[in-house]
Amino acid sequence: MALYVYKFGGTSVGTVERIKVVAEKVKKAHDAGDQIVVVVSAMSGETNRLVGLAKEMQAQPTERELDVLLSTGEQVTIALLCMALHNVGCEASSYTGSQVKILTDSSFTKARIRDIESAKVHADLNAGKVVVVAGFQGVDELGNITTLGRGGSDTTAVALAAALKADECHIYTDVDGVYTTDPRVEPKARKLDKITFEEMLELASLGSKVLQIRSVEFAGKYNVALRVLSSFTEGKGTLITYEESQMESALISGIAFNRDEAKLTITGVPDLPGIAFKILGPIADANIEVDMIVQNIADDETTDFTFTVHRNDYQKAKALLENICTELGARKVTGDDNIVKVSIVGVGMRSHAGIASTMFKALADERINIRMIATSEIKISVVVDEKYLELAVRVLHSAFNLDKQANV
Ligand code: ASP
Ligand code: MG
Numbered sequence: 001m002a003l004y005v006y007k008f009g010g011t012s013v014g015t016v017e018r019i020k021v022v023a024e025k026v027k028k029a030h031d032a033g034d035q036i037v038v039v040v041s042a043m044s045g046e047t048n049r050l051v052g053l054a055k056e057m058q059a060q061p062t063e064r065e066l067d068v069l070l071s072t073g074e075q076v077t078i079a080l081l082c083m084a085l086h087n088v089g090c091e092a093s094s095y096t097g098s099q100v101k102i103l104t105d106s107s108f109t110k111a112r113i114r115d116i117e118s119a120k121v122h123a124d125l126n127a128g129k130v131v132v133v134a135g136f137q138g139v140d141e142l143g144n145i146t147t148l149g150r151g152g153s154d155t156t157a158v159a160l161a162a163a164l165k166a167d168e169c170h171i172y173t174d175v176d177g178v179y180t181t182d183p184r185v186e187p188k189a190r191k192l193d194k195i196t197f198e199e200m201l202e203l204a205s206l207g208s209k210v211l212q213i214r215s216v217e218f219a220g221k222y223n224v225a226l227r228v229l230s231s232f233t234e235g236k237g238t239l240i241t242y243e244e245s246q247m248e249s250a251l252i253s254g255i256a257f258n259r260d261e262a263k264l265t266i267t268g269v270p271d272l273p274g275i276a277f278k279i280l281g282p283i284a285d286a287n288i289e290v291d292m293i294v295q296n297i298a299d300d301e302t303t304d305f306t307f308t309v310h311r312n313d314y315q316k317a318k319a320l321l322e323n324i325c326t327e328l329g330a331r332k333v334t335g336d337d338n339i340v341k342v343s344i345v346g347v348g349m350r351s352h353a354g355i356a357s358t359m360f361k362a363l364a365d366e367r368i369n370i371r372m373i374a375t376s377e378i379k380i381s382v383v384v385d386e387k388y389l390e391l392a393v394r395v396l397h398s399a400f401n402l403d404k405q406a407n408v
């Protein structure tokens with residue numbers, strides 16, 4: 001007998017009909033003798049609808065009340081799913097986050113889970129019941145309702161799986177797994193059978209929005225085997241786990257990209273200690289996140305400094321940088337908000353030379369100009385002009401043979 005936590009996202013519970021399909025799936029697993037805890041999101045579009053209502057009422061909704069409002073979306077689906085389970089003769093009880101209880105800190109709208117009481121859930125499971133828990137929500141020490149940030153149901157599921165010592169946590173969604181890249185950009189993209197937590201983190205943070213990043217971090221930290229699979233089709237999905245020797249020995253597991261990038265350069269900056277801080281300090285103070293940072297070697301007494309930000313922050317960052325430029329007596333500020341970042345990711349690159357040159361050659365053969373390069377242990381990212389995004393992803397996909405099954 002195994003214990004599974006199943007999580008169903010908004011589209012999987014988007015209608016009464018779909019909730020019935022979920023109930024059938026859960027019943028089948030339960031009938032086979034496994035213990036099943038189900039975490040559900042709100043029906044698709046519901047959380048957005050609630051946010052919209054709040055904003056109609058208040059330009060900046062009071063965060064405590066916003067969480068009271070948003071948590072109702074999941075309360076609807078846990079009740080409906082239990083009813084659907086009862087209809088098919090499966091014993092089940094629903095619990096809100098505070099009923100379980102999922103204890104969080106008090107950071108409304110982005111609370112972090114501190115502890116989960118698992119006794120009640122275990123008691124229900126041992127009595128042969130399915131347990132249905134509302135995703136995305138918790139309760140703080142004072143009894144206030146909190147929510148975990150958008151997409152937070154994934155984190156609820158993983159945290160529950162960790163607390164219950166579940167055998168696997170299944171994230172059922174509208175895709176059938178994690179792909180080598182976005183199939184809308186490269187139709188030859190292939191579903192991966194396995195991927196490591198590290199790789200998944202890189203792919204998720206680079207824009208492959210399959211899972212909430214925090215849930216992957218959590219799963220890695222507590223070693224929860226995580227499986228992403230489709231709620232609509234059969235299949236084993238993609239298992240996210242620790243690196244094993246039998247793992248697909250692909251050099252590169254996937255190609256991620258991010259369209260919403262912009263870059264800013266300040267040239268002729270005096271080459272002195274404290275300059276990077278003087279440039280990036282005000283940017284950080286304005287809550288603008290900086291991604292890649294490149295500083296040139298100074299050939300005279302001055303240097304050039306380039307960094308990337310989210311495209312939405314471009315104008316704000318540029319204005320700040322122009323002030324900094326005057327203050328530092330630097331030469332000028334230039335920028336470009338028509339750039340994208342493309343990254344190749346793979347734990348296999350750690351032990352192999354030549355990955356970067358394969359990447360750069362593939363791009364050069366298509367005459368794609370690389371504007372910036374950054375590397376980490378398992379990732380190489382390049383910034384290119386936006387118009388080359390699709391082409392870059394496709395040539396890299398084929399340069400690393402990602403359309404073919406990796407040799408083991
Ligand atoms: N319903 C929440 C959202 O839309 C949480 C989730 O679906 O994971 O963000
Ligand atoms: Mg989601």
